[in-house]
Amino acid sequence: xxxxxxxxxxxxxxxxxxxxxxxxxxxxxxxxxxxxxxxxxxxxxxxxxxxxxxxxxxxxxxxxxxxxxxxxxxxxxxxxxxxxxxxxxxxxxxxx
Numbered sequence: 001x002x003x004x005x006x007x008x009x010x011x012x013x014x015x016x017x018x019x020x021x022x023x024x025x026x027x028x029x030x031x032x033x034x035x036x037x038x039x040x041x042x043x044x045x046x047x048x049x050x051x052x053x054x055x056x057x058x059x060x061x062x063x064x065x066x067x068x069x070x071x072x073x074x075x076x077x078x079x080x081x082x083x084x085x086x087x088x089x090x091x092x093x094x095x096x
Contacts, residue, residue: 014043015069018050041066042066
């Protein structure tokens with residue numbers, strides 16, 4: 001069985017908001033992509049904290065984080081299996 005044809009697992013990494021990538025995560029993701037194991041990235045921008053207060057602004061920041069990681073994988077290993085997850089968050093005000 002080839003890892004490329006039937007990978008027994010996948011890896012899922014979180015990006016670092018705002019607009020950051022951890023060096024260790026990046027190196028592990030590239031190593032796994034090299035052997036054909038699917039690599040996914042997830043962003044969780046917090047509106048009005050690590051992202052703009054608007055939904056649109058948080059989506060732009062989160063998408064940029066994920067797409068930068070996916071592009072890096074594809075530049076290093078074209079056609080490597082990748083996937084994408086996006087989970088925006090809201091900060092609830094405690095002011096009354």
